[in-house]
């Protein structure tokens with residue numbers, strides 16, 4: 133089989149490494165891929181958002197199966213366009229992808245179908261939004277409706293920050309048209325859990341739970357990033373919570389999407405907060421998370437490509453998805469300054485990594501024989517062990533063997549989870 137993977141980050145490296153285990157694959161193309169992905173796949177110079185070019189490439193190369201991994205091409209309708217050209221795809225169509233690409237759609241869906249989430253109001257006029265935050269409860273959360281590269285959520289701890297967030301989004305158009313509407317929602321508290329799931333629109337099979345670490349610095353301080361590290365499984369996701377999530381959130385979401393005529397096929401990501409009133413949805417993503425994928429897929433014992441094909445064909449069943457009982461920890465190594473300004477072009481040196489660890493490359497390119505930094509999140513190192521403690525300690529032992537100029541990484545990935553697990 134010839135496979136095409138759209139995307140070029142650490143998540144795509146993890147997807148490619150996992151599907152490579154399938155014996156029927158003769159070739160994998162990554163569009164555009166990155167300097168690390170060059171090992172298992174052929175990188176093609178087509179950007180993840182150049183979906184018509186991707187379609188033409190897929191038709192020309194007679195691609196048997198395509199995986200659309202990032203949010204932007206999914207929101208743009210990449211799956212609709214590829215399927216129309218006869219290319220079989222893993223990923224939701226444009227109408228189902230709206231569960232991520234429009235926060236207003238997602239919030240209204242949850243309200244209509246009684247799926248637990250934060251209370252909220254939607255505004256399309258700046259004046260009424262300003263009026264509302266003058267008297268609302270503080271802290272308050274302001275969210276741009278559309279995609280904003282993970283930066284469209286502002287937690288306002290005081291009224292002035294709420295007012296400036298609304299101005300930035302609605303007046304200065306910091307996120308362009310993504311800020312035409314905003315969601316203003318109740319501030320929730322509690323541990324966060326990410327649950328990725330496979331669904332074919334009929335059956336939903338949750339993957340092993342995980343915990344992202346979104347802030348740039350230790351102790352959950354500093355600006356929000358795409359994610360600085362992850363652990364799996366998440367000890368806050370107990371059996372009891374899992375059962376509640378299944379009954380109150382996962383199944384109702386699939387049913388709601390079906391009733392709306394937006395059958396979701398692909399990976400549906402539930403960003404959850406375990407509040408005093410039970411689990412609530414913070415966000416949906418219509419795709420694998422990054423860096424969640426880098427801890428979840430190494431623990432998957434089943435054949436990923438087989439699952440993806442079953443999802444597309446509407447033949448998903450629980451028994452084809454098996455996870456190991458082990459734990460994983462991924463530490464992201466970033467360029468100094470990320471998520472704000474940072475420098476690129478430094479050589480990455482990777483020493484001898486132990487057998488239970490994998491290096492996933494994200495923002496790097498290849499120059500002659502060398503790997504050179506080319507992005508904010510440069511790579512992630514995932515270690516697997518029988519215990520979470522072992523995985524965390526091995527991840528840190530191994531990441532010390534990797535270096536590049538101005539590299540930084542958080543030193544406390546997994547520490548909250550370890551306290552809970554003990």
Ligand code: AMP
Pocket residue numbers: 250273282283285287317318319320321324346356403414415
């Ligand atoms: P999102 O981009 O929607 O994942 O939001 C980024 C982060 O903002 C989440 O992981 C939470 O930590 C935080 N967040 C989002 N919504 C809320 C909320 N209603 N209450 C508290 N924190 C929130």
Ligand code: GLY
Pocket residue numbers: 282344358359417420421422423424
């Ligand atoms: N790690 C969060 C995301 O992928 O959106």
